[in-house]
Amino acid sequence: MKKKVFFILSCLIFTIFSAVLSSLLGAMNIRWEDLIKTDSIESRVFFELRIPRIILGTLVGGSLAWSGALAQGLFRNPIVDPGLIGITAGCSLFASIAIVLGTSVPYLHSIWSTVVFSFLGGISSSFIIFFFAKSKGRTDVFSLLLSGIAVNAICFSAIGILSYIANEAQLRNLSLWNMGSLGGASWSNLKSFSVFFILPLFISPLIAKQLNVFILGEREANHLGVSTEFLKTMVILLIGVSVGACISLVGNIGFVGLAVPHIVRLAIGQDYRYLLLTSYLLGGGLLCLADGICRIVISPSEIPVGIATALLGAPFFLSLIRKRMNHI
Numbered sequence: 179m180k181k182k183v184f185f186i187l188s189c190l191i192f193t194i195f196s197a198v199l200s201s202l203l204g205a206m207n208i209r210w211e212d213l214i215k216t217d218s219i220e221s222r223v224f225f226e227l228r229i230p231r232i233i234l235g236t237l238v239g240g241s242l243a244w245s246g247a248l249a250q251g252l253f254r255n256p257i258v259d260p261g262l263i264g265i266t267a268g269c270s271l272f273a274s275i276a277i278v279l280g281t282s283v284p285y286l287h288s289i290w291s292t293v294v295f296s297f298l299g300g301i302s303s304s305f306i307i308f309f310f311a312k313s314k315g316r317t318d319v320f321s322l323l324l325s326g327i328a329v330n331a332i333c334f335s336a337i338g339i340l341s342y343i344a345n346e347a348q349l350r351n352l353s354l355w356n357m358g359s360l361g362g363a364s365w366s367n368l369k370s371f372s373v374f375f376i377l378p379l380f381i382s383p384l385i386a387k388q389l390n391v392f393i394l395g396e397r398e399a400n401h402l403g404v405s406t407e408f409l410k411t412m413v414i415l416l417i418g419v420s421v422g423a424c425i426s427l428v429g430n431i432g433f434v435g436l437a438v439p440h441i442v443r444l445a446i447g448q449d450y451r452y453l454l455l456t457s458y459l460l461g462g463g464l465l466c467l468a469d470g471i472c473r474i475v476i477s478p479s480e481i482p483v484g485i486a487t488a489l490l491g492a493p494f495f496l497s498l499i500r501k502r503m504n505h506i
Contacts, residue, residue, distance in 0.1 A: 182446045186456050189442075193463035197232050200470030204228065205478035231363035235469045235483075236462035237375035238360070238424045239434055243461025244378045245417045245424075246435025247442070247454050251389045252413045253319055256443065257495070259436040260421045263326030263414075266432075267333035268303025269296045269425035273355060278340045278348050292355070293367075293426045300422020303329055304414050317410050319396065358431040358484020360469050367427055374423035378458055381416060385409065386450040393448060431484045433491020434461050440494075 201224070202208065208220045208228075246259045253263075260266055273296035307329055311321040344352060388409050392399045396406050424431070438461040439453065446452050465483065468490075472481040 182449075182452050185442075185445050186452065186459070189456055189459040189463065193236065193459050193466070196463040196467035196470070197236060200232050200235070200466050201228050203470040204473045205480075226365075227363075230365050230368055231360050231469070232466055233368060234363040234427065235360050235466040237368075237372070238428055238431070238462075239438075239465025240458035240462035241375050241378060241420045241424050242431065242434040242465070243438035243457040244382070244454055245420045246461075247439035247450070247457040248389075248413050248417055249435065250439055250443075251393060251450060251453075252410060253323060254393050256440050257436065258323070259433070260417050261432055261435070262330070263323060263417075264307055264329030264333065265300050265303050265326070265418050265421050266425060266430065267330045267337075268299040268306075269422055270299070270356065270430060271333040271336050272296050272299025272302070273426070273429075274337045274340045274352055277351050277355065278344045296426035297422045300418045300425065301415075303333070304418030308411065308414055317407060319410070322410070322414070354482070355429045356484075357482035358429040358487070359480075359482045360428055361480070362427065371423050371427060374419055378416075378420060379455070382454040382458075383451070385412065386454060389413075389450040390448075393450075429482075429484060431465070432488050433495065434465055434487055437491050437494045438464060 204223075206220065206223055208224050242260070249258050249260055249263060250256050273292050276292040276295040307322060307325045308317065310325040310328075311317050313321075341349060341352060388399075388404050391402050391404050392406065392409060399406050421435075439457045442453055442456045442460060446456060465487070468486050469483045472483050472486050475481055
């Protein structure tokens with residue numbers, strides 16, 4: 179128990195440290211005394227650009243890691259994340275539709291149309307996956323995974339077609355969006371979507387015990403009184419809402435949902451009463467820190483944070499596969 183409390187507190191301190199450090203990193207060097215001058219450029223950059231970006235990075239990183247922990251619990255597999263089950267692809271497809279077809283379809287030619295469309299894509303893909311995985315009133319977890327893989331293939335094929343017909347400006351916007359970036363953070367975005375990022379903190383205690391039972395096996399969970407059908411439906415919808423909100427605002431940011439829950443699981447075990455919230459804390463801190471570093475590597479330009487997380491996450495994913503193969 180002491181080990182778990184120590185690790186959770188360490189993650190909280192790390193997240194706070196990442197937020198403070200990230201607030202000082204960027205193309206513009208901001209000193210603390212500059213913040214006192216409310217009308218200075220430094221003060222405006224700090225409070226109108228960096229602070230919303232830090233908050234958004236923390237919330238998005240936490241939500242992605244939390245969603246990854248849920249997905250791994252649902253499929254009882256540590257190498258599953260929301261991207262594998264098709265929800266990320268659904269968000270990307272709908273955003274691509276808004277970007278490429280936005281100039282010819284009324285009311286789609288705005289940044290908010292891309293955000294809303296992407297969010298709807300995550301929700302829609304969740305329902306589609308469930309529709310094909312459900313048979314005779316029962317949802318098979320293995321069929322959920324296969325349906326997600328099929329949705330992935332269809333969505334990325336459609337994105338390929340949209341990329342082919344896009345003009346140069348649309349193709350550039352599409353590429354930048356798919357790289358993932360926190361550059362579009364604003365107080366308006368946070369106000370509109372904060373409920374979807376804070377939701378995990380309230381939902382976690384309600385489903386943690388049921389997930390603890392579910393990882394023993396679906397049949398065992400049924401015998402112990404867990405409504406597994408309701409739990410599976412709830413988990414997929416929660417992942418769809420959470421990931422949809424994240425990707426709609428920042429684009430594709432991969433491997434946070436894969437790596438972070440696995441790191442937490444290695445440190446404090448499989449108990450979802452601690453795993454979900456600790457994954458949220460660590461994911462938020464990692465993404466916030468990664469974004470801060472991406473802003474100074476090639477300053478005054480910045481590297482999209484989605485590229486950085488992919489570069490770090492892909493080797494981690496390969497190591498998980500290798501480790502899993504060694505235990506077979």
